[in-house]
Amino acid sequence: MKRLLLTLAVSASKILAQESSSSMALIQHVTVVNVVTGEELKEQTVKLQGGRILSVASTEPKDGQAPGAVDAHGGFLIPGLWDMHVHVHETGELPLYIANGVTGVRMMAGERDTAALRAELSKKTPAPDIYLASAIVDGSSPMWPGSIVVKKPADALRSVDEIKAGGADFIKVYDGVPREAYFALADEAKLQHIDFEGHVPEAVTAQEASAAGQRSIEHLTGIALACSSKQENLKAAIEHARFFLDRLRVEAEGYRSFDQAKCQALFAEFRQNDTWQVPTLTVNRMWGRLDDSKMTSDPRLTYVDHKSRERWEERTQPQIRRWNNSDYQMARGIFGVEEKIVGSMYRAGVPLMAGTDAMNPYCLPGFSLHDELALMVDSGLTPLAALQTATINPARFLRRTSELGSIEAGKSADLVLLRADPLTDIHNTTQIEAVWLHGRYFDHASISGLLEAAKVEARH
Numbered sequence: 001m002k003r004l005l006l007t008l009a010v011s012a013s014k015i016l017a018q019e020s021s022s023s024m025a026l027i028q029h030v031t032v033v034n035v036v037t038g039e040e041l042k043e044q045t046v047k048l049q050g051g052r053i054l055s056v057a058s059t060e061p062k063d064g065q066a067p068g069a070v071d072a073h074g075g076f077l078i079p080g081l082w083d084m085h086v087h088v089h090e091t092g093e094l095p096l097y098i099a100n101g102v103t104g105v106r107m108m109a110g111e112r113d114t115a116a117l118r119a120e121l122s123k124k125t126p127a128p129d130i131y132l133a134s135a136i137v138d139g140s141s142p143m144w145p146g147s148i149v150v151k152k153p154a155d156a157l158r159s160v161d162e163i164k165a166g167g168a169d170f171i172k173v174y175d176g177v178p179r180e181a182y183f184a185l186a187d188e189a190k191l192q193h194i195d196f197e198g199h200v201p202e203a204v205t206a207q208e209a210s211a212a213g214q215r216s217i218e219h220l221t222g223i224a225l226a227c228s229s230k231q232e233n234l235k236a237a238i239e240h241a242r243f244f245l246d247r248l249r250v251e252a253e254g255y256r257s258f259d260q261a262k263c264q265a266l267f268a269e270f271r272q273n274d275t276w277q278v279p280t281l282t283v284n285r286m287w288g289r290l291d292d293s294k295m296t297s298d299p300r301l302t303y304v305d306h307k308s309r310e311r312w313e314e315r316t317q318p319q320i321r322r323w324n325n326s327d328y329q330m331a332r333g334i335f336g337v338e339e340k341i342v343g344s345m346y347r348a349g350v351p352l353m354a355g356t357d358a359m360n361p362y363c364l365p366g367f368s369l370h371d372e373l374a375l376m377v378d379s380g381l382t383p384l385a386a387l388q389t390a391t392i393n394p395a396r397f398l399r400r401t402s403e404l405g406s407i408e409a410g411k412s413a414d415l416v417l418l419r420a421d422p423l424t425d426i427h428n429t430t431q432i433e434a435v436w437l438h439g440r441y442f443d444h445a446s447i448s449g450l451l452e453a454a455k456v457e458a459r460h
Contacts, residue, residue, distance in 0.1 A: 023049070023068075024047065024048070024049050024054075024066065025047070025048040025049070025068055025069075025070070025439065025441065026045055026046070026047055026048075026063055026066045026068075026069040026070065027045065027046045027048070027069075027070045027072055027077065027415075027417070028044075028045045028059045028063040028064060028069055028070065028071055028072065029043060029045075029059050029071055029072050029073060029074060030043075030044050030045070030046060030059075030072035030074070030075055030076075030077045030417070031043075031044065031072075031074060031075065031076045031077065031421075032044045032046065032056055032077050032407050033076055033077060033078045033387075033407070033422065033423065034406065034407070035078065035079060035384070035387055035388055035391045035392050035405070035406055035407075036388075036392055036406055038384045038423060040076070040421070040423065041056075042074070043058060043059045043074075044056055044057065044058060044059060044077075045057055045058070045059045045060065045063045046077065046407065046415070048413040048436065048439045049439070050439065051412060051413055051438040051439040051440075052410060052411065052412060052413055052439070053407065053408065053409050053410065053411050053412075053413050054409060055409050056407060056408065056409060070417075070434065070441070070443075072417055072433075075417050075418060075419055075433055076417070076418040076419075076420065076421050076422060076428075077407060077415055077416070077417055077418075078101075078387065078391065078407075078415070078416050078418060078422060078429075079391045079392070079404070079405055079406055079407055079414060079415065079416070080101065080102070080103025080104060080391075080404075080412075080414030080415060080416055080435070080436075080437070081100075081101050081102045081103065081104075081354075081369060081390040081391060081416065081429070082102065082103070082104040082105065082106070082353075082354075082390050082391070082394035082395075082404075083097070083102050083104075083105045083106070083354065083355060083356055083358065083366075083368075083369045083372075083390070084105075084106045084216075084278050084353040084354060084355040084390075084394050084397070085106060085108050085218055085278050085280050085355025085356060085357050086105045086106065086107055086108065086355070086356065086357070086358045086359070086365065087107065087108060087109055087357070087358060087359050087360070088107055088121070088359070088365075089307075089308050089311070089359050090305060090307070090308070091120065091121060091123065091124035091127075092124070092305065092454065092457045092458075093358075093359065093365040093454075094121070094124045094126075094127035094128065094365075095124070095125075095126055095127065095450045095453065095454060096303055096364075096365045096366040096367070096450070096451075096454050097127070097128045097365055097366040098126045098127070098128065098366075098435055098437055098442065098447075098450060099366060099432075099435075099442075099447045099450040099451050099454070100365075100366030100367055100369065100370065100430075100432070101366075101416035101429065101432050101435050102128055102366050102369055103128050103129065103414040103416075103435070103437050104128050104129040104130075104131070104394065104404070104414070105128045105129070105130055105131070106130075106131040106133075106355070106394075107130050107131065107132050107133055108133050108172055108198070108218070108357075109133055109135070109136050109144065109172060110132050110133045110134050110135050110168050110172070111135050111146060112135045112146065112148070112162075112166070113166070114132065114134070114166040114167045114168045115166070115167060117132070118130075118132065118167075126437055126440070126442070126450070128437075129414075131169050131170070131398060132168055132169050133168060133169070133170055133171075133172040133197075133198075134148070134163040134166070134168035134170065134171050134172055135147060135148050135163075135168075135172070136148065136172050136173075136174050136198075137150055137156075137159055137163075137171060137172060137173050137174060137177060137185070138150075138174040138175065138176045138177060139151065139174075139175075139176030139177050139178050139181070139201075140176065141176065142174070142176060143174065143175065143176070144174075147174070148162075148163075150177060150178070150181045150185065151178060151181065152178070152180065152181055153180050153181055153183075153184035154184075155181060156177075156181040156182070156184040156185035156188065157184055157185075157188050159171075159185065160185055160188040160189055160192055160194070161188075161192075163194065164192045164194050168194075169195075170194060170195040170196065170197050170215070171185070171189055171194060171195070171196040171197070171198075172196075172197060172198045173185070173196050173197070173198040173199060173201060173214070174198060174199050174201070175199050175201055175202050175221075176201065176202065177201040177203065178201075178203055179201075179203035179204055182201050182203065182204055182212070183204075183212060186212040186213055186214070189213075190213055195215040196213075196214055196215065197214065197215045197216040197218075198214075198216070198217075198218055199217075199218055199219070199221045199222075200214070200217055200221045200222030202235075202238055202239045203239065204222075205222060205225070205226055205231065205235065206221075206222035206223055206225070206226035206266060207226055207266060207269060209222065209275070210266075210269050210270055210273045210275040211269070211273060213273070214275060215274075215275070215276060215397075216275070216276040216277070216278055216353070216397070217275060217276070217277055217278070218278050218280060218355070218357075219278075219279065219280045219283070219284060219357070220277070220279050220284070220338055220341060220342075223266075223341060224250075224251040224252075224254030224255050224334075225238065225250075225251075225254045226262070226263075226266050227254065227255075227258055227259060227262055227263035227266060227341075228253075228254040228255070228257045228258065228259060228262075229257045229258075229259040229262070230253070230254070230257045231254075231262075234250055234253060234254050234257075237250045237253075238250045238251075244287075244319070245319075245322070245323065245327060248287075248327075248330060248331060248334060249330070251334055252330055252333070252334055255334065255337045258337075263341075263344070264344075264348065267344070267345055267348035267349075267350050268348070270345075270350045270351075271348065271349050271350055271351070274351065275350075275351075276351045276352070276353055276393075276397055277342075277345055277350055277351065277352050277353070278352075278353045278354075278355040279338065279341075279342050279352070279355075279379075280355045280356060280357045280372075281335075281338065281339065281342065281372055281375040281376070281379065282356040282357065282363050282368045282371050282372045282375065283356065283357035283360045283363050284334075284335055284338055285335050285375065286360070286361060286362050286363065287319075287331050287335075288328055288329075288330075288331030288332035288334070288335055289328075289332070289362075290316055290319060290320055290323075290328075290361075291320070291323075291325075291328050295362055296362065298362065298364070300364050300367050301362075301364075302455050302458060302459075303364065303365075303367075303451070303454045303455055303458055304359075304364065304458055305457065305458045306458070308359055312360075312361035312362070315361055316361050339375070339378060339379040339380075340379070340380075342376065342379040342380070342381075343379045343380025343381070344380075346379070346380060346381050346385060347380070351393065351396075351397070352376075352381075352385075352389050352393065353389050353390070353393050353394055353397060354369060354372045354373060354376065354386070354389040354390040355372070356368040356369055356371070356372050369390060370427070370429050370430045372390075373386045373387065373389070373390060373426050373429055374386075374426055374427055376389060376426075377426045383422060383423050383424070383425065383426040384423055386426050387422055387423070387426070387429070391405050391406065392405040392406055393405075412438060413436050413438060413439035414436060414437060414438065415435070415436040416429075416432060416434075416435050416436075417432070417433045417434040417435070418431050418432060418433065419431040419432075419433050432444075432447065434447075435447065
């Protein structure tokens with residue numbers, strides 16, 4: 001019965017999705033949102049063929065006569081969204097990204113056998129484009145199973161060779177990479193023309209990571225210390241922090257000793273060195289809300305399978321047992337400061353991207369990107385700037401602006417049709433009427449089919 005129900009749900013979604021990327025398709029009477037300038041072009045016709053955008057021009061009466069033309073009725077067309085920090089536990093999660101208008105993701109933890117992982121991921125359709133990390137590179141006693149352990153510079157050089165040869169898109173660095181090994185990895189990665197991205201290791205500072213060429217910094221790691229007048233003392237303290245709560249206490253002290261001038265100098269370095277920030281406000285907020293039933297009973301959890309929820313339970317139960325009310329208040333206070341930091345970064349011109357850290361506890365594939373955009377606006381970004389963190393900014397980061405990030409002729413036909421204006425209210429990114437993935441059309445019924453299939457799979 002389980003197999004039958006799942007087959008029926010998936011078959012329905014496949015039938016409803018229009019496999020028409022090779023033939024001409026038109027979206028007429030649509031408002032095209034220019035995510036670079038913020039201009040909104042009303043009454044446009046966007047022509048698609050072969051998975052690409054052919055043209056964007058004013059709607060003409062003859063456009064409605066074209067076979068399969070989609071009348072947008074004045075709806076708002078934006079580029080497909082990117083979530084620039086995700087994890088994938090099961091391939092069944094991937095269609096949820098498409099149902100939420102997320103046509104690309106940066107997967108932040110790969111495996112040693114990159115080719116085998118790519119092959120496994122490719123079996124599931126529909127799925128977003130995936131920019132794939134190496135296995136996590138960490139130091140002794142790594143946090144996650146399957147990590148590549150580096151203890152000295154020679155280990156780091158060998159790991160870069162192996163990762164490059166294996167075909168990962170970038171190197172994922174983590175907290176425990178030793179100082180000398182980190183700088184050896186940085187130098188070798190530059191020689192081999194492969195980016196390294198991820199956490200700021202405890203043995204280096206955010207300033208040093210930026211100067212070394214780390215392409216992105218996740219979760220605002222290292223920022224609390226780098227903006228503190230007590231940075232050196234706190235750096236030693238965080239290296240000896242045994243538990244997550246101990247780390248939070250060090251970060252809280254960092255923000256209590258906040259040095260505005262030092263922080264602005266750091267942001268100037270980020271801007272000069274093109275060091276991108278992916279704050280992952282969704283997961284940062286989560287840790288201080290595990291005592292909040294509104295989060296832990298989120299109705300969207302129906303799309304998450306039992307196995308993943310059990311893993312979440314294993315990770316969060318130790319915290320729930322040990323933390324008291326003051327610990328939660330501290331975590332929520334840190335998150336409030338982090339929102340202000342993100343707003344300051346935006347005003348200082350630091351390059352930002354949206355990322356959620358799905359599938360961490362209560363960070364939901366696809367859905368949480370819309371939460372992240374709203375948190376960006378809460379932090380001080382304009383709706384346009386928030387939208388840019390999931391569209392044109394990822395395209396710039398990936399060095400793929402010729403094919404992604406905006407609605408222009410020649411670019412990939414990855415598009416999202418919204419029923420309401422996202423520049424008026426960023427929450428309108430959830431008002432999805434249709435999605436195009438490389439020109440493949442998912443109407444509202446198709447999207448409902450994807451969601452229902454995911455719900456059925458999660459129940460069984």
